[in-house]
Amino acid sequence: MASSALRQFISDCDWGELDYLLIDLPPGTSDIHLTLVQTVPVTGAIVVTTPQKVAIADAQRGLNMFQQPQVNVPILGIVENMAWFTPAELPGNKYFIFGKNGGKELAEKFNVPLLGQIPLIQSIRESGDEGKPVVINQDETTASAFRELAQQVAQQVAIRNASMQATKKVEIKV
Numbered sequence: 001m002a003s004s005a006l007r008q009f010i011s012d013c014d015w016g017e018l019d020y021l022l023i024d025l026p027p028g029t030s031d032i033h034l035t036l037v038q039t040v041p042v043t044g045a046i047v048v049t050t051p052q053k054v055a056i057a058d059a060q061r062g063l064n065m066f067q068q069p070q071v072n073v074p075i076l077g078i079v080e081n082m083a084w085f086t087p088a089e090l091p092g093n094k095y096f097i098f099g100k101n102g103g104k105e106l107a108e109k110f111n112v113p114l115l116g117q118i119p120l121i122q123s124i125r126e127s128g129d130e131g132k133p134v135v136i137n138q139d140e141t142t143a144s145a146f147r148e149l150a151q152q153v154a155q156q157v158a159i160r161n162a163s164m165q166a167t168k169k170v171e172i173k174v
Contacts, residue, residue, distance in 0.1 A: 002026075003035035010039050020157070022046075027058045034170075037071055041167035044076035044160050046115065046153065051080060051102030059103075063110055071170055076115070076156040078107040079149060083117035091141060094119070113156060116149035 006023075015021065025033055036042060045066045049059035059078070066073040080103025084094040097120075107114040118124075121142050127134040135146045 002030075002032045006032055006035050007039055020154075027055075027062065033062070033065060034071075037066075037073055037170040039169065041169050042073050043157060043167050044074040046076050046079060047106075048079045048081055049103050049106065050082045051096070051099035053099065053102070055098075056102045056106050059106060060110075063106075063112075073167075073170075074160050074164065075110065075112045076153065076160060077113035078103045078110075079115050080104060080117045082120040085120045086141070088122060113152065115152040115156065116145060118145050118149065 023036060025036065045062070047059050047062050049055045063075055065071060066075060080101075082098050083103065084096050084100075086094055103117065104114050119141070121139075123139050124134050124142050127142075133146075135143045135150075
């Protein structure tokens, strides 16, 4: 069902001229990932993980899948979400409740950029619930984390586009 919905989402919409189209996929290496790379040319993958060992293991499977020769989607980098917890009343404090630097270590292991570490901050959830992007938030800590991430993604896309041929849809032969 998810693969069919993704194909419909991509083919039945008039996207016009796009600079970027980011598609958030569920964790793992399911059919939906293969459907995506077989449906559209994918410039690159951004792997998002949390610092926990179980999440890192799942992210590593995703990295491995995209790097398989028959798939061969460039990894633009790693994002470590919920990298630490910072309460609003103690903005200088970092509590590593899910582990520390798991995404950073994964990026180093695979020799790909660490695009950003996003803290677990209540205002991020609140902004999302209100439909207000956190980058326009008055809290510079949260806004800067997302601005820096966006800058890193744009930079990696530019580097990838300058160094490689245009991406083609993946044709997996069984």
